[in-house]
Amino acid sequence: MKNKLLLILAIIIGLAAAAGIYLFLDNTRKTYQVNSDFVSVVVARQRIPAKTQITAQMVEMKDIPAISLNDLAVVDTKEVLGKTTKSEILPGEQVLRERLATERSSSEGLSFQIPQGKRAVSVAVDEVSGVAGLVKVGDRVDVLGTFDLQGATGQEKVSYTSILIQNVDVLSIDQSASPDALTSQDSKKASNSAHTITLSVTPEQAEPLVLCSEKGTIRLALRPAADQNVIYVPSIRGNQLIR
Structure with a gap:
C-alpha cells in the first residue's frame, strides 16, 4: 500500500513538473511573440529536389526566433508557389x-527559361533563312517550311511551302540566351556559316519543325513586336506560281 502511494505521488509530481515546464516554455514563446522576437517564415514541409516546381503541399509557414531568420528567407508563400x-x-x-x-533569367541555364509545357528545339539558319541575322532573343517568329511530295505514279514531285508554326519565342541564338545576342554580328565574322536559333515550341509543334528541317528547308519570318495573332494560310504548291 505504501509503495502504491509513493508511485502515485511520483506520477503526480512528474505531471506537475511537465506541466510547469510546458507553461514556462509557452509563456516564454508568447513573451517573445509579443516583443516581436518571433517571425513567420516559409519552410519546406518535405524534401524538395532541385529543378522542382514548388506547390502549396511542399511548404508551410513557421514561427522561428527572429535571430534565426536568414536574410534571404522568403516570408510569404505567394513568393515561392510555382x-x-x-x-x-x-x-x-x-x-x-x-x-x-x-523567371526567364539566362544565368540559371536554358532549362529554367522554357515555359511549362514547352520544349526547346534548335534549327540551323543562315543569313537568308534567319532574317538577315536580325532576329534576337525574345523575338517571336513564324517558321515556314518548303518540301517536296511525290505525285501519283508517273507524275513529278510537287514542291510545297507551308507555315509550320506561328508565334513562337526565340530562346537563344547560337549558345547565347542574352537578349543582346544578334546573329548579324556573327554573320559578319563568318560569312556563309550556319548558326542555330533555339525556339520554344510545344511537343506537337516540334514534330513538323524537326521533320521539315531534316527532309526539307525552313525559313524564319520575324513577327512585329506586338503581333501575336495566329492566322490560317493554306499551303502553296509550286505550280500555283504559274498563272
Missing part, C-alpha cells in the same frame, strides 16, 4: 530566394 528550385531544400529548412530560379 517557382522552380535551383538546388535541393531539406524538410524544415528555410526557403531562400537564392535557391529559387528567377
